[in-house]
Amino acid sequence: MKDASNQNLRAGSSSLNWTRKSGLNINRQNKMVYLSIVLILGIITILSLAGIIGLSCSGKQIPESLISLGSGAAGALGSLITSLK
Secondary structure, X not given: OHHHHHHHHHHOOHHHHHHHHXXXXXXXXXXXXXXXHXXXXXXXXXXXXXXXXXXXXXXXXXXXXXXXXXXXXXXXXXXHHHOOO
């Protein structure tokens, strides 16, 4: 077991192993763009969910644009994450 972990360390950075497993050839700049997009979509999803919960707790009507923004960001985030498998 120890030899396998040493081989992973010799093969390259452990933070880039997910790119090798998926068969994608992603350089450092593309990885930063990918992580930025995932971060932005995650923030949009969380903020829209918080807004929906806040509006529903206060008894106000939830705008359809807020629902569509949150569901679109969640769908895009899900498709980006599953594209690595």
